[in-house]
Amino acid sequence: MLYLQKEKDTAMSIFFRLCCFLIILLLVRSVSAQESQSIRATAHVINSEMVKASAEASPLNIYGTDIFEVIVLKPGNGNIQLNIIGGDGKTEQQTIEPNKGYLYHKTLIDAGRKWKSQESAVSDSSSTLVTIIYLDI
Amino acid sequence: MRTLLLISLCALFLLPCGKAEAQVSGVTVIHNLTFGDVFPGIPKPVDEKTPGQAAEFSVTGVAGSEVQIDFTLPTYMNNVGYNMQLIFNTTDCSMDSSAAPDQTNPLYPDRNPWKAIVYGIGSGGISIWLGGKTVPKLYQEQGSYSADIVITVTYLGT
Numbered sequence: 001m002l003y004l005q006k007e008k009d010t011a012m013s014i015f016f017r018l019c020c021f022l023i024i025l026l027l028v029r030s031v032s033a034q035e036s037q038s039i040r041a042t043a044h045v046i047n048s049e050m051v052k053a054s055a056e057a058s059p060l061n062i063y064g065t066d067i068f069e070v071i072v073l074k075p076g077n078g079n080i081q082l083n084i085i086g087g088d089g090k091t092e093q094q095t096i097e098p099n100k101g102y103l104y105h106k107t108l109i110d111a112g113r114k115w116k117s118q119e120s121a122v123s124d125s126s127s128t129l130v131t132i133i134y135l136d137i
Numbered sequence: 138m139r140t141l142l143l144i145s146l147c148a149l150f151l152l153p154c155g156k157a158e159a160q161v162s163g164v165t166v167i168h169n170l171t172f173g174d175v176f177p178g179i180p181k182p183v184d185e186k187t188p189g190q191a192a193e194f195s196v197t198g199v200a201g202s203e204v205q206i207d208f209t210l211p212t213y214m215n216n217v218g219y220n221m222q223l224i225f226n227t228t229d230c231s232m233d234s235s236a237a238p239d240q241t242n243p244l245y246p247d248r249n250p251w252k253a254i255v256y257g258i259g260s261g262g263i264s265i266w267l268g269g270k271t272v273p274k275l276y277q278e279q280g281s282y283s284a285d286i287v288i289t290v291t292y293l294g295t
Contacts, residue, residue, distance in 0.1 A: 033291070033292040034289055034290060034291035034292065035163065035164045035289070035290050036164070036287055036288065036289040036290075037164040037165070037166050037194065037287070037288055038166075038285045038286060038287040038288070039166045039168075039169045039170065039192050039194070039285070039286050039288075040169045040170070040283050040284070040285060040286070041169065041170040041171075041172070041192070041211065041214055041223060041269065041271075041283060041284045041285075041286055042169060042170070042171055042172065042214070042281065042282070042283045043171075043172035043173065043174075043175045043181070043214060043221065043271050043273075043281075043282045043283075044172075044173065044174050044175065044280070044281050044282070045174075045175050045176075045177060045216075045221070045273055045277050045278065045279050045280055045281075045282065
């Protein structure tokens with residue numbers, strides 16, 4: 001009888017210890033239950049050429065392109081006025097808002113034509129950065 | 138007696154484990170962070186509230202459970218020997234755990250993706266959106282750039 005009681009106590013002791021161990025194990029597992037996933041950040045850079053024009057811009061020459069897009073980066077609020085000067089001396093004017101692109105077609109800009117930029121609204125005297133994006137259509 | 142002990146132990150081990158793993162049953166990638174065409178010298182942001190461009194994840198699990206969300210964010214995108222700066226601001230992450238998540242007007246907007254974010258799983262899980270900004274150099278090399286963004290979701294047990 002004493003032997004059976006002793007065996008029962010031993011079994012209960014083992015059971016209790018195992019329960020404690022499992023609870024700790026499960027707590028650790030619960031805390032570390034995690035999953036990871038990854039995604040891609042993607043972008044495609046378009047070929048381009050940078051020119052810089054000041055508020056009193058000098059004429060800039062464009063060569064060897066049929067169609068291009070002009071994107072203007074400009075501090076301040078003033079618009080940019082582009083003066084496109086043809087070989088015949090006539091000037092076409094286009095107004096571009098800052099940070100917006102403008103698509104010019106072959107009929108407007110031919111290879112070798114000159115153009116220059118100037119600020120139409122006097123907001124500051126800082127430089128104007130003009131990006132020419134060649135679309136190569 | 139020993140058989141009973143063994144069965145009890147097995148039951149104790151299996152039942153809570155199943156529950157723990159069910160708390161976060163999955164993280165799914167819905168959409169990549171897509172900047173599209175980028176022009177040299179012109180920074181291009183993608184707002185996390187812009188469908189189709191912002192990164193989107195979905196977390197599923199037991200409603201009411203809290204999870205911790207951690208991002209591993211890259212600082213550049215790469216293109217065979219060239220890189221392009223990638224910026225994540227402190228308000229570039231939004232979440233929504235409602236039954237009908239709304240990316241344009243999320244329940245838990247403008248979170249900081251650089252820090253751990255704790256949020257509760259809703260009946261429809263959690264929808265997570267991430268925006269960012271790429272800053273190409275003035276003479277950025279032409280081509281396709283990419284980087285990995287890693288999200289880790291940890292069950293907090295609450």
